Amino acid sequence: xxxxxxxxxxxxxxxxxxxxxxxxxxxxxxxxxxxxxxxxxxxxxxxxxxxxxxxxxxxxxxxxxxxxxxxxxxxxxxxxxxxxxxxxxxxxxxxxxxxxxxxxxxxxxxxxxxxxxxxxxxxxxxxxxxxxxxxxxxxxxxxxxxxxxxxxxxxxxxxxxxxxxxxxxxxxxxxxxxxxxxxxxxxxxxxxxxxxxxxxxxxxxxxxxxxxxxxxxxxxxxxxxxxxxxxxxxxxxxxxxxxxxxxxxxxxxxxxxxxxxxxxxxxxxxxxxxxxxxxxxxxxxxxxxxxxxxxxxxxxxxxxxxxxxxxxxxxxxxxxxxxxxxxxxxxxxxxxxxxxxxxxxxxxxxxxxxxxxxxxxxxxxxxxxxxxxxxxxxxxxxxxxxxxxxxxxxxxxxxxxxxxxxxxxxxxxxx
Numbered sequence: 083x084x085x086x087x088x089x090x091x092x093x094x095x096x097x098x099x100x101x102x103x104x105x106x107x108x109x110x111x112x113x114x115x116x117x118x119x120x121x122x123x124x125x126x127x128x129x130x131x132x133x134x135x136x137x138x139x140x141x142x143x144x145x146x147x148x149x150x151x152x153x154x155x156x157x158x159x160x161x162x163x164x165x166x167x168x169x170x171x172x173x174x175x176x177x178x179x180x181x182x183x184x185x186x187x188x189x190x191x192x193x194x195x196x197x198x199x200x201x202x203x204x205x206x207x208x209x210x211x212x213x214x215x216x217x218x219x220x221x222x223x224x225x226x227x228x229x230x231x232x233x234x235x236x237x238x239x240x241x242x243x244x245x246x247x248x249x250x251x252x253x254x255x256x257x258x259x260x261x262x263x264x265x266x267x268x269x270x271x272x273x274x275x276x277x278x279x280x281x282x283x284x285x286x287x288x289x290x291x292x293x294x295x296x297x298x299x300x301x302x303x304x305x306x307x308x309x310x311x312x313x314x315x316x317x318x319x320x321x322x323x324x325x326x327x328x329x330x331x332x333x334x335x336x337x338x339x340x341x342x343x344x345x346x347x348x349x350x351x352x353x354x355x356x357x358x359x360x361x362x363x364x365x366x367x368x369x370x371x372x373x374x375x376x377x378x379x380x381x382x383x384x385x386x387x388x389x390x391x392x393x394x395x396x397x398x399x400x401x402x403x404x405x406x407x408x409x410x411x412x413x414x415x416x417x418x419x420x421x422x423x424x425x426x427x428x429x430x431x432x433x434x435x436x437x438x439x440x441x442x443x444x445x446x447x448x449x450x451x452x453x454x455x456x457x458x459x460x461x462x463x464x465x466x467x468x469x470x471x472x473x474x475x476x477x478x479x480x481x482x483x484x485x486x487x488x489x490x491x492x493x494x495x496x497x
Contacts, residue, residue: 221252
């Protein structure tokens, strides 16, 4: 790793050699989240915007100098990253702002932003000499890991732990990709701990993003892409839904990296959005206290994390950006699924649209000004959670094969 200097503990500042399996700071335990430190001066010397323009690869690997991997390590063959960024005047008006960009990460290969982290995990596992990669997940991280491993076409295998409440669409994906899927009759918290025990005992590579510092580096490519797609003119606000805290922490790392190497002139503010039914990070952020675990009571399964492990890095990022956090209700999430689909043709899962619902609320509460520009990442595809999508839109109209009945029905709906 030509440009990686160290792994730094965000709690005590201790530095460690960037080994593939150096997950946490031994001195600080669970709070010893590590951060990858780069040699920005060296990157500035070797890499510039013109190099990016000349690079035809649309995937996350185009940002190789800012990724903690060896360039020669085999990579998943799926195209991870390079997802579209849409400017939506209609949605901007509905949310009460002038400028809105929607990044549809549901168009990643397995349907979520988590592909960005899993691609890194597959590479790092090989660098560690490990063939089995494992994680606990409510669905998206698991399917992304399984899909990326399947694309390798080699001896690598995925062992996935999911809580029994995980949507069947996500679980089916795992099975299709050939993963060993273990459905745990318990909460995400219990599922996570079981996976950790198995990983440690069996010597598998750890894909749990809150533990593995390299995976945040994959997630940061979403904000790097936004910057490049906007020709390096950064928006005022970046908005992400928040579960474990890894994704929004990664978003900040991405724009921070770009600022350090001179690719962007200003840093955006971050808005983190949680569900009212599971908002421990928002509570800790607002009150300035340590995190208190809460029940996982929301339809947005991808952000239903009652005891998030990367909350310190998330809160640190939001504070450094002069940003804020806000909560939205499940009903606001369901309403936004329908609003987004109807006005843009984008089908987002509940957690995927929570960020957009958060923008609306943030504007109403005076957090975001109507004149400020906003980019939000739709983190997952709605096809992964059809059951909750049905709650948002209801059932189709039914009728007999009768033209008179059809005419009456069409008249009733002004068609």
